[in-house]
Amino acid sequence: MRDDFNQKTKDILARRVCFVCSNPECRKRTSGPGEQPDKAVNIGVAAHITAASVGGPRYDPFMSADEGSSAENGIWLCQNCAHLIDADPVKYPVELLYRWKRETEAEARASIGRRSGMSSDELLLLSEAELLCADAVEYLRYIVEKDETHLQRDVVLLPNKNVLFGVWGGTHSAIYYEEQPLLKQQFRWLHEQGFLEKLNDRSDTPLYRITNSFYRWLAIS
Template sequence: MRDNFRTKIKQLLARRVGFRCSNPKCRKATSGPDSTGTMSVSIGVAAHIAAASDGGPRFDGELTPEERMSAVNGIWLCQTCAKLIDSDLTKYTREVLIDWKETAEHLAAADLQGITASKSTDSDTSITFRAEDWSMWKNRGNLPGDSVVIIDGWKRGDVRYSVRFRLRNNLAHEEVLHRFRMEFMDGPNLVLSDEYAFDGDDVILPPRKWVTIDVCCGLHDFNVFQRAKFVLCKAEVLGEGEILRWPVAEIDHASVNFHAD
C-alpha cells in the first residue's frame, strides 16, 4: 500500500516553492495558462523524498505512514525531474533532495520579498552558493571573556548569528570574491549591511572546488533585529565589479527572547 500525499499537501509543496521545480538546475515553472484561455496547465509533481511504499526509491522503514505522507517528506518537481531523481539513487540521495527543497524555498522567499538572487544555483551559473546551519541566539554574557553590548530596551546581552557558507567555482579558471557583506532586509529595503561579519580578506575560489566560510557575528542594534525579515549574503567579483547576492535565511524573531534576564 502506498502512502500517497493528500491534495492539500501537494498544493502546499507547490506553493512553498512558487510553483517552480525544486531542482536548482531546472527551476522550471510548473503551472501556467492553457491555449483556451479558460483553464490552467500543470506539469508539477509532488515527489516523495523517502518512497511511499516498501521497495521504492530511498524507502525508510522507520518512518510512519503519516510521516511518509507529510509535507516534510515531499518535494515539488517538474515531471522530468521527478523521473530523474528515481533513475540514479546513488546521485539523488535523501540529503541531496532535502538540500534542493531548502534552496528552492529560500529562493521563493527571496522572490516574495522582491529580491532577485543573482547567480543562485541555475545550470549556467558560475558560482554555486549554499548557506548551512543558520542560527540566531541571545548572548547573555555568562561565560568568562564574553563580549556583551548593552542595548537600549534590553536587560543584558546582544543578538548573535552564525552560518556556514559553501561556495563552488564551476568555471575552469580561478575566481576571486571580495567585499562580502551580510544584508539584513525588510522586504526590498536594506536595514543593515554588515561588513564586520567577515575578516575583510579576498576569497579565492579554485576551479571546480568547494570553499567554506564560517561566519559568527553580533547585531548590536535592537532595531535591526526587530525590523529585518530576511538575510542575504553579498559579494563582488574582483576585477569585474559584478555584484552577487544570495538568500541566506528568514529571521525567526521568536527564537530570541527580547527581555529575558
C-alpha cells in the same frame, strides 16, 4: 500499499516553492496559463523523498504511513527531475533531496514581496544569507523592525554589555556575541557578500552599516 499524497498536500508542496522545480540545476516553472482562458498547464509533481511503497527509491521501513504521505516527505519537481531522482536513488539520496527542499523554500520565502524581475542569483544569495547566517539575520531584522525612524543603519558587535562603544556624531545598535561566537563569522560573511559595509578595522568590536537594499529586504521579509 502506497502512502500517496492527498491533493491538499500536493498544493502545499507546490505553493511553498512558487511552483518552481526544486532541483537547483533545473528551476523550471511548472505551472502557467493554457491556451484556453479557463485552463492552466502543470508539469510539476509532488515527489516522494522516501518511497511511497516497499521496494521504491529511498524506501524507509521505519517511516509510518502518515509520515510517508506528509508534506515533510515531499518535494516539488518537474516531471523530468522527478523521474531522474527515482531512476538513480544512489546519486540522489534522502539528504540531498531535503537540502534541495530547504534551499528552494528559502529562495521562495526571500522572493515574497520582491519584484518578479530579481535574478535567480540575487534570490539564491538572499536564501543563502537566511540559511548560513540565521542568527545574524534574526538580530538585524529585529533591529530594523524596531527602527521607527527608518534611518538606523549602524550595528556594532560587542563581547558583552560591560564593553562600552561610542560613535562620534552618530547612533548605533549593539549586538553581544560572547555567548554566540559564530555571530562574528556570520557578520563577516554578510559583509563579504555586500549586505554590510565595514566602518572600522577592529576585530573585537567590529562596526557595520546595513546597506540600503539589505535594510529594505529585512524590513519586508
